[in-house]
Amino acid sequence: MRYSVFSLLAQALKGHKGWTPAWRDAAPKPEYDVVIIGGGGHGLATAHYLASRHGVANVAVVEKGHIGSGNVGRNTTIIRSNYLLPGNTPFYEHSLKLWEGLEQDVNYNAMVSQRGVVNLYHSDAQRDAYARRGNAMRLAGVDAELLDREQVRSLLPFLDYETGRFPIQGGLLQKRGGSVRHDAVAWGYARAADSRGVDIVQNCEVTGLSVENGRIAGVETTRGPIRARKVGLAVAGNSSRLAAMAGMRLPIESHVLQAFVSEGLKPLIDCVVTYGAGHFYISQSDKGGLVFGGDIDGYNSYAQRGNLPVIEDVMESAMALWPGLGRVRMLRHWGGVMDMSMDGSPIIDRTPVEGLYLNAGWCYGGFKATPASGFCFAHLIARDEPHPVAAAFRLDRFTTGRVIDEKGAGAQPNLH
Amino acid sequence: MRIPCPHCGARDAQEFSYLGAADPQRPDGLDATEAAMLDYVYQRDNPAGRHRELWYHGAGCHAWLTVTRDTRTHAIESIEPVRRRGAGAAA
Numbered sequence: 001m002r003y004s005v006f007s008l009l010a011q012a013l014k015g016h017k018g019w020t021p022a023w024r025d026a027a028p029k030p031e032y033d034v035v036i037i038g039g040g041g042h043g044l045a046t047a048h049y050l051a052s053r054h055g056v057a058n059v060a061v062v063e064k065g066h067i068g069s070g071n072v073g074r075n076t077t078i079i080r081s082n083y084l085l086p087g088n089t090p091f092y093e094h095s096l097k098l099w100e101g102l103e104q105d106v107n108y109n110a111m112v113s114q115r116g117v118v119n120l121y122h123s124d125a126q127r128d129a130y131a132r133r134g135n136a137m138r139l140a141g142v143d144a145e146l147l148d149r150e151q152v153r154s155l156l157p158f159l160d161y162e163t164g165r166f167p168i169q170g171g172l173l174q175k176r177g178g179s180v181r182h183d184a185v186a187w188g189y190a191r192a193a194d195s196r197g198v199d200i201v202q203n204c205e206v207t208g209l210s211v212e213n214g215r216i217a218g219v220e221t222t223r224g225p226i227r228a229r230k231v232g233l234a235v236a237g238n239s240s241r242l243a244a245m246a247g248m249r250l251p252i253e254s255h256v257l258q259a260f261v262s263e264g265l266k267p268l269i270d271c272v273v274t275y276g277a278g279h280f281y282i283s284q285s286d287k288g289g290l291v292f293g294g295d296i297d298g299y300n301s302y303a304q305r306g307n308l309p310v311i312e313d314v315m316e317s318a319m320a321l322w323p324g325l326g327r328v329r330m331l332r333h334w335g336g337v338m339d340m341s342m343d344g345s346p347i348i349d350r351t352p353v354e355g356l357y358l359n360a361g362w363c364y365g366g367f368k369a370t371p372a373s374g375f376c377f378a379h380l381i382a383r384d385e386p387h388p389v390a391a392a393f394r395l396d397r398f399t400t401g402r403v404i405d406e407k408g409a410g411a412q413p414n415l416h
Numbered sequence: 417m418r419i420p421c422p423h424c425g426a427r428d429a430q431e432f433s434y435l436g437a438a439d440p441q442r443p444d445g446l447d448a449t450e451a452a453m454l455d456y457v458y459q460r461d462n463p464a465g466r467h468r469e470l471w472y473h474g475a476g477c478h479a480w481l482t483v484t485r486d487t488r489t490h491a492i493e494s495i496e497p498v499r500r501r502g503a504g505a506a507a
Contacts (some may be wrong), residue, residue: 032468081497222456238462238464240462240463241462241463241464244461249455249460249461250460251458251459251461252460252462253436253437253460253462254462254464254487279469298434299434299485300436300437300462300467300469300487300490301487301490302464302487303487303488303489303490307417307429307490308432309429310426335483342457342458358441398454398457398458398459399450399454409455410434411458413436414434414436
């Protein structure tokens with residue numbers, strides 16, 4: 001069923017009794033051309049682009065829980081492309097362009113809202129760094145505006161500008177950045193992929209990878225073996241565990257990242273703001289809750305729950321930036337398990353096992369990358385060659401020294 | 417999370433800094449192959465479960481500690497001071 005204002009009106013007249021499930025809950029077939037492991041945003045997007053752009057529709061997406069139950073439902077829903085390095089900027093800009101056309105492409109309302117992203121700066125050195133970043137973005141065809149303190153004040157009058165230690169001096173604005181309803185991204189891609197014949201197999205955990213003579217032959221799952229000519233891993237958070245099933249070690253550590261939502265409030269903040277003197281970012285969801293987060297906890301974790309020191313640190317940053325938040329009550333918080341790669345950038349590449357492809361290492365940035373990650377991973381799987389905008393995300397860059405380290409932190413995942 | 421420091425007793429995790437896996441051993445510099453350096457600098461087992469890792473008690477005894485911890489529950493199985501390796505070896 002195609003969704004439109006006419007289908008909505010027709011259903012309204014019929015008492016909304018004719019809506020059908022948005023996708024089939026498929027049982028696994030014995031064999032597929034491509035099996036994608038991981039029914040999160042990236043896996044479902046990959047299936048959609050395989051079917052819609054490359055005509056490869058004999059595809060299964062296998063998910064250990066229900067689709068969208070992992071990191072695509074555990075993020076802070078921000079989209080942006082304000083990156084500095086040549087390996088990253090074209091990729092994230094491609095992603096933002098795909099976000100801009102996503103709802104028409106998949107015929108699903110994902111509430112893509114380009115409300116703007118402001119990165120605040122608090123010192124002369126930080127202003128210079130943001131000026132450089134903004135210039136790099138504009139050279140790559142991305143929108144960026146450097147704002148002074150008064151311009152930021154007119155956008156965000158309620159922040160604390162006069163704080164003695166870290167006075168706000170201005171910000172770098174990307175107007176095309178914003179936020180998206182994250183669950184709808186998983187559901188929209190699932191529905192679009194399903195409509196082209198992709199099987200979405202839920203409650204199907206992969207327990208092993210079958211490799212025959214150095215070539216992938218299929219996957220072992222809790223719902224039986226599935227043969228496949230090609231297999232794609234899109235399981236950020238658990239990439240090391242899946243890769244180990246094929247005898248690989250990865251330049252990745254799994255870390256827990258916490259996020260927070262306040263009680264619902266009237267419209268208060270109409271863009272995304274990041275604090276420059278600590279790690280803190282905040283926006284407001286369409287339901288009214290303030291959505292915010294900060295640093296990872298900083299040690300290896302698969303727990304999907306964090307500890308109190310980071311909560312305290314995030315709340316302190318919130319109070320330093322915006323003292324008015326002190327009277328807002330926090331409603332809930334949660335943790336997601338991130339693939340923290342050794343240079344802070346992702347991997348979309350072939351592996352030493354023929355026919356096995358890797359999509360991993362998304363660190364903090366997986367959600368905004370969802371469309372381009374799926375687009376480029378589908379290109380890699382279908383054509384066996386990298387898409388030009390993701391060509392730098394090679395697995396062997398750690399051997400050759402061509403790492404993409406936005407923060408210059410070195411091989412220390414908890415500092416990216 | 418509390419970490420039971422062998423010198424200071426159970427202390428808040430905020431007093432400690434985390435380095436990462438305890439097992440990688442630096443290969444001998446000039447003779448090391450690219451593959452050996454890759455293994456040491458970048459590749460990690462990253463297990464879901466038992467993990468040997470290095471913590472530094474910066475707000476306490478200033479000792480480096482080897483902690484064995486479950487990455488699924490944060491439960492600490494054992495903790496001991498890092499043993500000094502041969503002269504010239506990096507920690």
